[in-house]
Amino acid sequence: MSTTARWIVALGLLAACGQDPGSRDPTESVELEAPIVTVRRLNRVEYDNTVRDLLGTSLSPARLFPTDTHALGFDNVADALTLSPAQVALYELAVDDLVADVRARGWTPMLACAPDRACVEQSLPGFVRRAWRRPSTVEDIAGLLALYDAAGEPDEGAAQVLRAVLLSPWFLFRIERDPASAVTHRVSDYELASRLSYFLWSSMPDDALLDAAADGTLSDAEGLAAQVRRMLDDDKAASLVEHFAGQWLHVRLLDDIFRDDTRFSFDEELRASMRTELRLLVTSFLEEDRDLRELLTTTTTFADRRLASLYGIASAPFDGFVELDLSSRPRAGLLTTAGWLALTSPPFRTSPAQRGKFVLSQLLCRPPPPPPPGATVVEDAPKTGTTRERLEAHVADPQCAACHASIDPIGFAFEHYDAVGAWRDEDANGVVQTDGVLPTGEAFGDALELVEILADDPAFVSCTVRQIYTFARGRAPGPEDAVVLGDIVDEVAEGGYGLRSAFEAVATSEAFALRRREVTP
């Protein structure tokens, strides 16, 4: 590559690294608009949760389904949820197991009585409303009863009905229909109920929510807010910790990491403890509506003995997990938890670039662009020196330097924490050095100073809202969403930055209920 071409690449990368999403002129007045969103298939988690809540089954048939393709950081993005014929065949297999399970329980909760025709006819409208998440029509019931009648025998008839209900596109997809009149419009209250329940519970609406859709409560701002609060209070809202935070903060990666046990004291017990700590930490922010900026700075965490000793609190007189004060230790918030420090590290060492990239992509929504072609070939990298020294030598190339100047200093700040999060003064090759300067000019001496800078960066709050919004909508926020994202951020800030409030603000926002009819050109 010629020198000129290299410069052009470098300048292009600089521009790409400096972008700041989501800023707008607050005086601008814009009509709310909604991007088109494709009909969404239930993903694996949603399928299993839905059959659990609909049928009371303990089976998890989707556990073995092919993994849902994730996109934009989440596995519930409508466009990425493709479907090949094999998946349909697997649905058919799963339904056989589910039918056998419900049948063995005397058809509860599908039917409230023995499966004779009168009982089925009486039970179907209620069951179909729950399963298809909308009121049943006369045609729906007639079609299902025809299947019942054709079977010629009560139990076989009930089985046929249940198979058809569970293989219906109304069950497997979240279908939203457009009125002929409007292009951008508010979805129906039943459709809104599904949007809410799959956002906050990763599951179907319960009866109370369907009733609120039926009687118009959801059309009323107060009624909607009350339902959202009720849903966040429900145990099922734990799905936000598992599925939203599990993906946003990459906690799910802990399942897959491996560590060289000759270098690190790592085993299944520690893996489980790391997961639990992160789960409890996020749960406390959600349940207590804690200021989400403190997720990066809090000096209390949740730890068992194993983690406490990793954090330098040796003789912990307790069993299980307790809330632990770490203010005497060099620890603060998510980015110094053992779990996060481990999940951002390869098996044998730390990766400052990986940690820096996580912070930029997941916490600030400023993902660095892909490395230029050939950038991973590091023929001339020195083989000696600390991880930091070697990385600094490697990115001296101006092609790499532009972006690494924003990625690496963040990662270097955490060099005191090894690949399982334990404190160290030296890495394998020398004394670690944690000071650095961000592209903005802000300087820090170590991780504890850096996390304060990050927590104060308005990009952290707006990025968190953007991540919640992406998960809630199952699509990328488009230019149409800039206004509403700004408004939600303002609302969250005015309310004291509570994490639970952020979910409430998204769920009750006007935009959350909007839909645009796709006009075929």
Added chain:
Amino acid sequence: MTRASRRRFLGGAAAMIGLPWLEALCPEATAADARASRLLCWYVPNGMPMEAWHDEGVLAPLAERRDDVLVVRGLVNAPAELPTAGQHAAGTAGMLTAATPVRSETHPSLGKSIDTLFAEVHGRHTPLPALALGTQDGDAVGNCDNGFSCAYSRHISWVSPTTPRDKITSPRLAFELLFAGYDPTASVTALERRRSERTSVLDYVGEQTAALRGELGASDRVKLGEYLEGVREVERRVQTIPTCDADAPPEPDASDLPTRIEQMIDVMVLALRCDATRAITFMLGNSASNRSFDFLGVPYGHHDLSHHQGDPEQIAGLEVIGRWEVEMFARLLARLDATDDGDGTLLDHTLALFSSELSDGNAHAHDDLPALLAGRAGIAGGTLQTDGARWGALLMGILHALDVPVARVGDADVPLAGLSSR
């Protein structure tokens, strides 16, 4: 029928010994199509240590079978060569398409893979047109490869240019999928009744889906169209339940990789033997897999290792992994050759392709790709040296050898000559 009864029918004893569950199966291959050709594509991640590939060091496990194997050298998959990052995704997506993937996280678009093109001709009368198998579901979070859809990294088989074929990673589930509706203990009347029940439900669902589609916008119609197509395919399958005797594989699925692969090989042989499908793709790992091969004494992430930077120790590790991957493939070939199929063995009627998304993983190179063809359907063993021939031409040559006379695959419109004789 219930699948539970079929499991009971099998019994735990056969399961414990491992292979014998297969032996009772398919006593008579189905007569009419017994000699039909089969296509099998076997993918391994992260390229190959190319020096040991060329001197055939990593091919040692195939030494005794060298006559059944054609090594093709010097092929270039130019469409997979990207001007940006994403080389693993592009190479994986391009292995059976020779097409360039569109860079999008949410809207992958590529081309049909050769197993799909093959199945459009030879898969119409089998219960499954094609089957995609693997050993890894996929990373739990994050971006797969620099803005390229994760679908590119997890699939080599594409049903349509925008839809990957769902890949099954559980041997048991693969079995269930192949033999759904099959029950050796059921009476003819019971089977007929079950068939009719399934058909009525699928008819109901199909009609409902078709009607609903009419009310929706264009993108939604596409999604429900995929569903409808799947429903129609299952309806066809209900009419063509495999007729050979089959018992379920041991459960639970093995958790260690070598045993898991053995189980998948069992499923492949069973599927081909029973003519449940004629096209199988298998991914030994996902694109850029960072799996550790500690059971081979190579306890490093495979992808990390593939960026060897010329380090002899890392290259030695890659050679151990490469030889083991070839050994697994050799076991499949041995099993195929030990299985009767009409006038010969399954291997006589199979064309198998072994390759990776890259040649040298360190350089992310798409030229001089590692390629093995094996079996006795349409090819002759030996070595075919090409001088930068197109990867698409190889794919096209494979299809032509299997009587699928397509006019183009990816960037190629002339099939590679010399596969069957030189």
